[in-house]
Amino acid sequence: MALLFYPEFEVVRNENRCIACRVCERQCANEVHTIDSESGLMLSDETKCVNCQRCVSLCPTRALKIVKSDCTFRENANWQDDTIKEIYKQAHSGGVLLSSMGNPKPFPVYWDKILINASQVTNPSIDPLREPMETKVFLGKKPSRIERDEKGNIKFKLPPQLELSMPVMFSAMSYGSISYNAHKSLATAAEELGIYYNTGEGGLHEDFYVYGENTIVQVASGRFGVHEGYLKAGAAVEIKMGQGAKPGIGGHLPGTKIVGDVSRTRMIPEGSDAISPAPHHDIYSIEDLRQLVYSLKEATEYKKPIIVKVAAVHNIAAIASGIARSGADIIAIDGFRGGTGAAPTRIRDNVGIPVELALAAVDKRLRDEGIRNNVSLVVGGSIRSASDVVKAVALGADACYVATAALLALGCHLCRTCQTGKCNWGIATQREELVKRLNPEIGKEHLVNLMVAWRHEIKELMGGMGINSVEVLRGNRLMLRGIGLTEKELEILGISHAGE
Amino acid sequence: MMIDVTGLEFNEINQKLRESDNKVILQGCLGQRFIASGMKDKNIAIDGIPGNALGAYLNGASITVNGNAQDAVGDTMNDGKIIIHGDIGDAAGYAMRGGKIYIKGNAGYRAGIHMKEYQDKVPIMIIGGSAGSFLGEYQAGGVIVVLGLNTNGKLVSNFPCTGMHGGKVYFRGEPPKSVFPKNVCLKLATQEDMKYIEKQIVEYAEIFGYNKDEILNAPFTVATPDSNNPYKQMYVAN
16 A cells, blocks of 8 residues: 655664664564564664654664654645645544644743742842751642631631642543553652652552552543542542543543453453543533532542542633632643643644643632632643742642653653553553563652652742742742733733843 | 431431431431432431432442432442432433442433443443433443333433443333434344343332333333444544
């Protein structure tokens, strides 16, 4: 059959260095590399290459590199290469385009257009090396006033709270979309760090109940693996209403990934598709959401905070206002650059809004309405660094959710083909020989390293501003300035322009 | 033991239930929600009308309602039995994965959405009357039986079994005239099906005082999906 188009990547093999050890062949689940038995030379079929860089990393003689093919269609600013290729794919298959990971399109990244303040002369900065800095945060409903009993003592009865050693958590990725070893790495790292990881909607593997105190269990429209033991195992329960990568649509884990433990953990038969309907069919209003929130509170006897996770969409402020009145303890907002194991390309790349704008709008709305203390705000959807975290907190977030950054720490190279289930890095796969490539001990170590480093950076950034706790930084928009933003963007972000 | 729940809030009722004996009668129930959420070792009879989300996440308890029930009964229930001596509201048995819901009368919209099964855990819902629209949407497993007793032949309203990819729905009588999606097959129940139905109907008939043979003295139609992966061909990798 004729090629639809020239392969996107080329495998460049330096024949002077290649020793035909066949490591590349063994490492590539996409079967790009083969050996020619007659000549003894390595061959490659770049039509199968996804540019995951596994062979490049493991080649002992550095004989391999993967480069973007320079064979392109005639240049056309309107009909770009990807656009043309997508048409060919659909014309030949009749299929909905399916992609993975976050929106890769060149939309504005507001984090990169926001600058952080520092103290000079008029107020001292703080050196985190010699002074205590508090990065601990508590997530949950806070009382809006201090109440005292007749003896004048403070009545100290808080609704349930999550205690985080730093304002970062690992966001929801289901067992099924990622591997056992990836989950184990996240769970053990969360435990060591004193933060939380999130089961996603695929249930909780029996081996991971022991990490329950550092686990957020998710309830999505498919309700996979949800039962009393699961709800009680976690430190909090998250109702997933939406996801930044695919707002407004459901999830679909193909039957080919429902094998062995994944099937058992989701409590559905092997080979059966795991379909999460687009809406929860018992939630058509804030009142209905309130019902799910309270049925979960009743089932967990009011011992655990309930999180409601929504995608950042238009009117998010009004939606969040409703959620804050539904009895939820925490609202998680997922921006349109959030990752996914699989989402229709058109949805991923065109639906939703940046989390920076959503967060600023929601925080303002909740403060204006006097209900900000009803809930904590957690934001995700491409938090890439400690400075993103600091900017998010200053814009009003109580904590951030990170997932893509965590996957990168585990070895992900962002080749964006999770949906194939052939992840050579052992993350987005259930194939045993691939899963074992990810050593959960090393995975945990890398996650801990990353977060420890971020924590240092958060302290340094805060210290520079003369701020010694995350609690004080929260919602402190005076510490932020925009650069190259329009009046309207500055108005929504609630910050001044640099130089003002 | 008897608990008068007149005027009590739902959290107070559940607290009393948690502290009560295993066998409880709730009297004066009027719309309180979330009753028995997640409970396991209880046998609860309810006089009156419980509110929404009765027996959500139920984990083995038995609930009998001597009257009608409202919406979202048995949401995500795992085990146990819910018996309704009347009609039931919308979204009954949403995502239930085990246990039984027996309804004497009719069910509202969206009954049995996304029911699922795993190994020996097979949930079953028997609706004595007729079911509203969107019955068994996204059904992934488990069994729904619609008997159409005392309904002048009406079994189910519009769009049953949309997105169905597992499980079975049995209808007593001729195939319903509702529009089914094309990936759902409607067939006459086999001998084996009838044996299975009979097993389920024995208890149902006894509870509601029906004659099981009269119920079974009619042909049954069974709806099943033609594949566990109805969406397989929809996508192309990009």
